[in-house]
Amino acid sequence: MTPNMIEIEKLNLTFGHGPQANHVLRDVSFAVKDGESFGLVGESGSGKTTVLRCLAGQYTHWSGEMRIDGKALEHKLDRARCRHVQMVFQDPYGSLHPRHTVETALTEPMAIHGIGERQERIGSILAKVGLNDSYRFRYPHQLSGGQRQRVAIARALILEPRILLLDEPTSALDVSVQAEILNLLADLRQRDGLTYLLVTHDLGVVAHLCDRVAVMQQGEILETLATSDLAGSSPKNAYTRMLVDASREYSRKQEIPETVLLA
Amino acid sequence: MSEIKLQVEDLRVQFLNDGRITDAVRNVSFNLGQEKLAIVGESGSGKSTVGRSLLRLHPASAKVTAKQMRFGEIDLLGIPEKAMQQIRGQRISMIMQDPKYSLNPVMRVGEQIAEAYLAHHKASKAEAAERVLDMLEKVRIRDPQRVYQLYPHEVSGGMGQRIMIAMMMIPEPEIIIADEPTSALDVSVRQQVLSVLDDLVGQRNLGLIFISHDLNLVRTFCDRVLVMYAGRVVESIAAADLDHAQHPYTRGLLAALPSIDHRRDRLPVLQRDPAWLTA
Numbered sequence: 001m002t003p004n005m006i007e008i009e010k011l012n013l014t015f016g017h018g019p020q021a022n023h024v025l026r027d028v029s030f031a032v033k034d035g036e037s038f039g040l041v042g043e044s045g046s047g048k049t050t051v052l053r054c055l056a057g058q059y060t061h062w063s064g065e066m067r068i069d070g071k072a073l074e075h076k077l078d079r080a081r082c083r084h085v086q087m088v089f090q091d092p093y094g095s096l097h098p099r100h101t102v103e104t105a106l107t108e109p110m111a112i113h114g115i116g117e118r119q120e121r122i123g124s125i126l127a128k129v130g131l132n133d134s135y136r137f138r139y140p141h142q143l144s145g146g147q148r149q150r151v152a153i154a155r156a157l158i159l160e161p162r163i164l165l166l167d168e169p170t171s172a173l174d175v176s177v178q179a180e181i182l183n184l185l186a187d188l189r190q191r192d193g194l195t196y197l198l199v200t201h202d203l204g205v206v207a208h209l210c211d212r213v214a215v216m217q218q219g220e221i222l223e224t225l226a227t228s229d230l231a232g233s234s235p236k237n238a239y240t241r242m243l244v245d246a247s248r249e250y251s252r253k254q255e256i257p258e259t260v261l262l263a
Numbered sequence: 264m265s266e267i268k269l270q271v272e273d274l275r276v277q278f279l280n281d282g283r284i285t286d287a288v289r290n291v292s293f294n295l296g297q298e299k300l301a302i303v304g305e306s307g308s309g310k311s312t313v314g315r316s317l318l319r320l321h322p323a324s325a326k327v328t329a330k331q332m333r334f335g336e337i338d339l340l341g342i343p344e345k346a347m348q349q350i351r352g353q354r355i356s357m358i359m360q361d362p363k364y365s366l367n368p369v370m371r372v373g374e375q376i377a378e379a380y381l382a383h384h385k386a387s388k389a390e391a392a393e394r395v396l397d398m399l400e401k402v403r404i405r406d407p408q409r410v411y412q413l414y415p416h417e418v419s420g421g422m423g424q425r426i427m428i429a430m431m432m433i434p435e436p437e438i439i440i441a442d443e444p445t446s447a448l449d450v451s452v453r454q455q456v457l458s459v460l461d462d463l464v465g466q467r468n469l470g471l472i473f474i475s476h477d478l479n480l481v482r483t484f485c486d487r488v489l490v491m492y493a494g495r496v497v498e499s500i501a502a503a504d505l506d507h508a509q510h511p512y513t514r515g516l517l518a519a520l521p522s523i524d525h526r527r528d529r530l531p532v533l534q535r536d537p538a539w540l541t542a
């Protein structure tokens with residue numbers, strides 16, 4: 001049996017104290033196999049990004065257990081996790097330094113981890129995300145939204161991590177570029193055995209890239225199912241079924257029952 | 264068709280950086296009435312640039328020209344900056360693609376929306392706060408009282424987008440340019456937010472420019488679609504007819520959509536034809 005690459009057990013996280021306290025993750029548990037691609041979908045504000053940030057070591061006040069490749073995670077970030085676990089952020093503007101060119105943004109992580117042949121690597125990674133060499137010297141504000149997102153993906157891939165935490169990696173991309181990025185991610189997984197944890201609200205993307213998916217609402221995982229069961233009648237949970245129906249098309253008449261939304 | 268609110272003829276935008284010219288927008292023409300007009304197209308095709316040039320939101324490196332760019336009787340190209348400031352936000356507002364970047368990082372989000380309201384309405388602070396809480400509820404923020412007090416880095420991606428939408432709707436503008444306004448929303452919340460926008464168009468006689476790459480959404484939500492490729496409009500089509508689009512680029516876009524019902528090993532990628540640049 002394939003071992004687990006990511007294991008999360010009873011992860012809890014609260015922001016703020018006393019009456020202001022907001023308990024955003026409630027006993028979140030799931031496991032992702034080595035080389036698997038696992039999706040996380042669910043309501044806006046349900047805690048998806050927060051789960052990824054805990055894994056990436058950005059929040060340290062969580063409780064529960066997290067293991068990567070069998071090793072329990074400390075609350076402090078170590079250098080190896082830094083390199084092997086890379087995250088592509090939901091908001092590419094926030095993750096790129098405004099006064100760094102694309103080239104600087106890509107060189108920096110390689111310099112930190114002492115990786116050579118930097119020029120060649122930059123050229124090849126940019127080509128992979130569909131940007132030619134003329135983009136090397138651009139600043140973030142001189143790129144379109146989708147171009148910035150692709151630079152963020154290139155930056156995560158350049159360290160050749162084993163785990164990619166992808167937060168809405170293609171939500172800023174049009175479908176043609178999205179198709180290229182999704183194919184690239186599928187190829188990398190096949191070639192290098194990468195493990196993906198992918199947050200998205202696009203069920204089509206989840207179905208395409210992931211084997212299994214967990215559905216979140218208000219800090220809890222409602223159910224975990226095979227993506228092949230999404231389209232069928234198997235989703236047990238009413239919220240999951242509603243997501244599937246709603247994703248098929250936007251229609252004003254199809255009112256969503258209040259009970260499902262506030263469940 | 265309804266009264267024309269916005270007339271754009273032959274819009275061109277060039278960026279100059281270190282002697283290099285980027286032709287971001289070329290010969291774009293369209294009219295906007297009381298309707299939902301979508302602009303779709305490849306990443307980098309110039310969609311956001313079109314939106315920004317209507318409100319003169321470009322850096323100094325941009326050169327914007329047009330035969331005509333009118334908002335009712337107002338010549339958007341010719342008016343002084345001061346007049347533009349009175350249009351911006353109040354009569355035409357733009358929901359930016361990167362919500363967190365557009366919000367003030369050191370101010371509570373509720374106060375920012377209240378400020379947008381007070382800039383154009385005579386009201387007390389308490390009344391403004393009341394309006395803001397109403398608006399946050401409308402865009403389906405779960406706990407408006409709590410979220411009012413948060414700073415931009417404390418809200419989720421989709422909450423940030425809805426905060427921007429609330430902020431742009433609250434001054435009751437005549438035209439809203441929405442740049443990927445719902446890309447970070449899950450489908451259920453997205454439907455609610457779209458209904459709010461839809462109501463504005465219907466009841467308040469609003470014109471909406473809806474920039475998106477989500478063809479499924481545009482197909483059902485919008486009235487008309489402009490398809491952009493490399494800075495040009497290559498096709499203008501009724502949203503309901505999108506399935507019968509003619510241009511090979513538009514057809515390629517439709518084919519590249521992943522779907523939960525028809526799974527494929529690989530997604531077809533677009534074979535870009537140099538002829539599309541001139542045709």
Ligand SMILES: Nc1ncnc2c1ncn2[C@@H]1O[C@H](COP(=O)(O)OP(=O)(O)OP(=O)(O)O)[C@@H](O)[C@H]1O
Pocket residue numbers: 015016022024043044045046047048049050051090413416417418419420421422447448449
């Ligand atoms: N630094 C913070 N301080 C306080 N609250 C926070 C902070 N970061 C996130 N939160 C809260 O945690 C909750 C979950 O946020 P998170 O970003 O994980 O949601 P999400 O599922 O990724 O949503 P979306 O799909 O909208 O991006 C939200 O209510 C948010 O306001």
Ligand SMILES: Nc1ncnc2c1ncn2[C@@H]1O[C@H](COP(=O)(O)OP(=O)(O)OP(=O)(O)O)[C@@H](O)[C@H]1O
Pocket residue numbers: 141142143144145146147172173174278279280285286287304305306307308309310311312313322324360476
């Ligand atoms: N300040 C700038 N300097 C130079 N080039 C720029 C600048 N701003 C935008 N561009 C370029 O203009 C082109 C159009 O950009 P725009 O942001 O309008 O694209 P878009 O259609 O909105 O794409 P996306 O869907 O990725 O957001 C892109 O190739 C972009 O790199």
Ligand SMILES: [Mg+2]
Pocket residue numbers: 048049050090167419420421
């Ligand atoms: Mg998020």
Ligand SMILES: [Mg+2]
Pocket residue numbers: 144145146310311312360442
């Ligand atoms: Mg854009």
